[in-house]
Amino acid sequence: MLKIKKSILAFIIATAGFFSCKQSSNSKKDIIETKVSDSIKNINNKNTFNDKDIYTKYKYADSAGKNILIKNGFPRGGLKYTDKNGDQYSYAVFWTQITNETDNPIELTMDFPLNAYEVPSLPDKYYKILIPNDTMTLEKFPLFLYGLTNLESYLDNNIHKSASLNRTINSRESNGFYIVILCLTEGAHGTMRTELSVKGKNLFYEIKVDGSRNNGKSSNKKINCGSINLKN
Template identity: 50%
Template structure:
């Protein structure tokens, strides 16, 4: 083999090594960027969490329920001319057990009077959208097209049914609405809790039995 051929082969090998290094570096950089993005999403979600409950079942495996602080405080007028102010909350259920879990939530059409806020009645609606931690920093937690949803749902019961696979989670929204008028009562707090297989939703100091959760 002559000298020119040897030089050409060495040059090609060097170029190939450089390209491989660039490819590895690009993949590593993308991995770092994705990791940092996920970390930021988790941090933003943590900042918006109001309560977190860890329910331990057999063999030390848990179901975790996270409830958010509110966003919103925005006004809405229904097709009949009634004026409401609403707040948006999310709940995330994490299944750390080795079995699927199924939960059902049902809110009736009725409004709820809050004992600590006499004369104030709240409606509760569940939009069909799925909440993810990536949406935590967004306006209204990423929930959109609310007026259209309210127009269709304001006078109907609201429900949700989902199955969560082992080691997975799901998130959903709850929107509270009350008629505008009278005194203002500050920021509202809500949370979903679990007692046995029964689910309860608490609005301020009003606790509502709203559904069930079952380990398959």
């Protein structure tokens, strides 16, 4: 079993509309040092970024006291996409990075069903949750949509499919991935935040929608979306 320690970090990233961010007056100026490279193989190539770039950070310890770190980012997007049926969606791109400080590889498995989370203001309509195969790195962080490319083509082929991800993260390596969330435009109201966390060996992805600033409905959903296992 893994022990959990959670720290909620301050943030300032602005996007518009449904996926907007609020500025915190208590934002910290500390620098977090992480170990990631463009190929995720050179663990000694250190990069830094500000606390404000991270929404939440989790630390889990294995039986030997070695840690697994999970960092969840803010959304970028608020853009529009029209599917082949003519339905218009608003979407945003989120990212998660997992760092394996243990002595063993980690096997990561994620699966999202089609109808995992109902849109609060649209009964019987559901958010689309997708996981592109691309790897997110800190080098891509400053880029548009965190460097996720060919997104429209990906959405054309996958928007109405369930999403899955399988990755192995070797000892003392890191891996980052994207999650894209879409909502029919008429239901896209409020501020959205997301985070991946672990309980036991189970992965949970929580989506929080705050509609208070838009006189809309607020809700949150914690989705059991897979598992994380230490390989001996």
